[in-house]
Amino acid sequence: MKPVLEVRDIHKSFGGIHAVRGVSFDVRPGEILGIIGPNGCGKSTLFNCILGQLPPSSGEVWLEGERVTGLRPSQLNRLGVSRTFQLLQVFPKLSVRENLILAGQEHRGSMLSRLLGPGDAGLTPDADKMIAFFKMQHLADERAGGLSFGQQKLLDAAMAFMAGPRLVLLDEPAGGVNLTMLGNLKERLKAINEEQGATFVVIEHNMDFVMSLCSRVVVLAEGKVLAIGTPADIRANQAVIDAYLGH
Amino acid sequence: MIPPLARLWQPAALVLAIMLLIALPFGLERYGIYILSLWAVTTIAAIGLNLTLGYAGQISLAQGAFVGIGAYTAAIMTSAGWPLLVALIVAIILCFAVGWLLGYPALRVQHHYLAFVTLAFSTLAFLVFRNEQWLTGGIYGIFGIPRPTIFGFSTRSAQAFYYVCLGALGAVSLMAWWLVRSPWGRAFTALRENPLRAQSLGIDTRRYTLMAFAIGSAIGGVSGVLYAPLVEFVDPTPFSLVLSLNLLLMVIVGGQGFFFGPFLGALIAVLLPEWLRFTKGYYLIIYALVVMLLLIWSPSGILGILDEALTRRKTRRASALRAAARPTLDEGRAP
Numbered sequence: 001m002k003p004v005l006e007v008r009d010i011h012k013s014f015g016g017i018h019a020v021r022g023v024s025f026d027v028r029p030g031e032i033l034g035i036i037g038p039n040g041c042g043k044s045t046l047f048n049c050i051l052g053q054l055p056p057s058s059g060e061v062w063l064e065g066e067r068v069t070g071l072r073p074s075q076l077n078r079l080g081v082s083r084t085f086q087l088l089q090v091f092p093k094l095s096v097r098e099n100l101i102l103a104g105q106e107h108r109g110s111m112l113s114r115l116l117g118p119g120d121a122g123l124t125p126d127a128d129k130m131i132a133f134f135k136m137q138h139l140a141d142e143r144a145g146g147l148s149f150g151q152q153k154l155l156d157a158a159m160a161f162m163a164g165p166r167l168v169l170l171d172e173p174a175g176g177v178n179l180t181m182l183g184n185l186k187e188r189l190k191a192i193n194e195e196q197g198a199t200f201v202v203i204e205h206n207m208d209f210v211m212s213l214c215s216r217v218v219v220l221a222e223g224k225v226l227a228i229g230t231p232a233d234i235r236a237n238q239a240v241i242d243a244y245l246g247h
Numbered sequence: 248m249i250p251p252l253a254r255l256w257q258p259a260a261l262v263l264a265i266m267l268l269i270a271l272p273f274g275l276e277r278y279g280i281y282i283l284s285l286w287a288v289t290t291i292a293a294i295g296l297n298l299t300l301g302y303a304g305q306i307s308l309a310q311g312a313f314v315g316i317g318a319y320t321a322a323i324m325t326s327a328g329w330p331l332l333v334a335l336i337v338a339i340i341l342c343f344a345v346g347w348l349l350g351y352p353a354l355r356v357q358h359h360y361l362a363f364v365t366l367a368f369s370t371l372a373f374l375v376f377r378n379e380q381w382l383t384g385g386i387y388g389i390f391g392i393p394r395p396t397i398f399g400f401s402t403r404s405a406q407a408f409y410y411v412c413l414g415a416l417g418a419v420s421l422m423a424w425w426l427v428r429s430p431w432g433r434a435f436t437a438l439r440e441n442p443l444r445a446q447s448l449g450i451d452t453r454r455y456t457l458m459a460f461a462i463g464s465a466i467g468g469v470s471g472v473l474y475a476p477l478v479e480f481v482d483p484t485p486f487s488l489v490l491s492l493n494l495l496l497m498v499i500v501g502g503q504g505f506f507f508g509p510f511l512g513a514l515i516a517v518l519l520p521e522w523l524r525f526t527k528g529y530y531l532i533i534y535a536l537v538v539m540l541l542l543i544w545s546p547s548g549i550l551g552i553l554d555e556a557l558t559r560r561k562t563r564r565a566s567a568l569r570a571a572a573r574p575t576l577d578e579g580r581a582p
Contacts, residue, residue: 053447077447083447089444089447091436092440098433101433117430119428143558
């Protein structure tokens with residue numbers, strides 16, 4: 001089966017600093033791939049290179065057999081690649097529902113039809129379904145800026161799924177979220193993965209979260225791939241234990 | 248649940264304001280009607296700037312220049328015998344195209360750098376108005392700009408032309424309302440609040456930035472097309488950088504990013520100095536102090552104060568409801 005995402009020999013340098021050094025891996029349809037590694041190992045830089053937010057110094061990114069290196073983030077999103085950010089990136093002055101509508105509207109019709117069509121681009125029912133799926137019904141009309149940190153994280157994740165993406169890249173979704181909310185988030189991600197066959201790539205420091213959610217894990221260290229394997233393989237890998245997990 | 252009466256106050260206030268605007272000229276003299284017409288024309292220009300700056304977050308010090316382009320288009324064309332409607336269409340297309348081109352620097356620079364780029368354009372436009380005498384009449388300007396006849400009705404009188412300005416304000420307001428309630432308005436807000444996230448949601452920030460400039464500028468042109476027959480004379484002075492700064496002040500004082508912000512801002516910028524005339528030589532000093540105090544008190548403008556109060560009330564109500572209901576989510580940050 002053709003991989004959803006192929007990352008081929010990506011390098012990224014900032015002056016004399018080599019943040020990413022020849023990283024290659026692929027993401028299979030319907031899998032949840034985790035990317036772990038110590039701080040500064042190049043995880044977020046790699047994400048930004050894949051998503052067109054940073055041009056890689058060299059290397060290629062392929063999406064379902066189509067070369068997408070250098071495409072703008074908006075173009076990649078319209079091809080079905082969605083993401084969340086490490087830091088909160090919701091639109092504080094819009095309500096929860098409006099944030100979700102915004103996340104899906106650019107996938108509906110042409111720019112002109114969006115101007116002339118209904119104000120919600122016909123997305124209110126979809127947004128309400130997503131709100132219900134993430135159990136945020138009581139917050140639907142609240143401004144996103146007024147939500148708690150954990151609720152905003154949940155909204156951020158929900159926004160990534162509004163357009164029915166082929167691939168979702170989640171950058172530290174568990175960061176700063178308490179245990180109850182984390183359980184809820186994990187349960188929702190698993191449900192989307194199982195019910196819709198959605199494919200995820202997850203960067204995360206929370207080992208329990210990664211090991212219980214992901215089917216395979218890529219370990220980065222100093223900008224290079226240290227190991228790729230199932231959570232069990234990674235736990236048992238001596239190089240990974242030495243470099244990251246510890247004893 | 249919002250009580251039905253509370254939901255009705257906004258449309259009721261709007262209907263009252265419209266009725267007042269229709270009735271006002273009957274109780275005013277010619278100068279008073281002129282000031283009201285000027286308010287309507289200025290509000291249109293401020294609505295355009297509010298789209299560019301308030302909604303899309305792109306600073307522009309060139310709105311006055313687009314009013315000038317619209318005014319000169321109307322002056323030149325109507326003096327040559329063309330109907331004002333044709334001049335209006337030409338001005339809209341011209342300002343849209345120039346505004347689109349002016350938006351390109353915004354794709355590379357932001358904030359005060361963008362302000363300087365637009366300021367440079369404003370200066371350039373002023374120099375064209377002043378120096379290209381063959382086209383604009385130079386410092387002598389263009390006299391005797393006719394007011395239009397619409398469906399056989401002359402709008403020569405101050406009152407008749409006031410209703411033309413009011414009608415145009417109504418039409419522009421409706422279009423702007425439609426725009427800000429559409430997905431475009433939401434995309435403009437996303438562009439203003441977080442362009443990086445907007446891009447990741449598939450929003451073509453380049454195209455929306457250019458659109459924000461182009462539409463805002465075209466609305467500025469509409470304002471200019473009305474200004475020329477209102478004053479019946481155009482010269483370069485009213486379209487200097489001072490007008491752009493004044494329009495910026497209107498948008499900020501009224502509340503940028505609020506639909507009715509430009510209406511209030513223009514009310515303060517156009518009418519307050521007139522109301523303060525009884526203070527004789529002090530009126531501009533008092534006006535400046537009022538504006539300074541207002542912005543110190545509420546940097547988000549008059550409607551910002553109202554919005555904050557409403558948000559606080561809504562948050563309190565929602566918190567109370569949440570506290571009363573069984574929580575479905577544990578809220579809060581990890582320790």
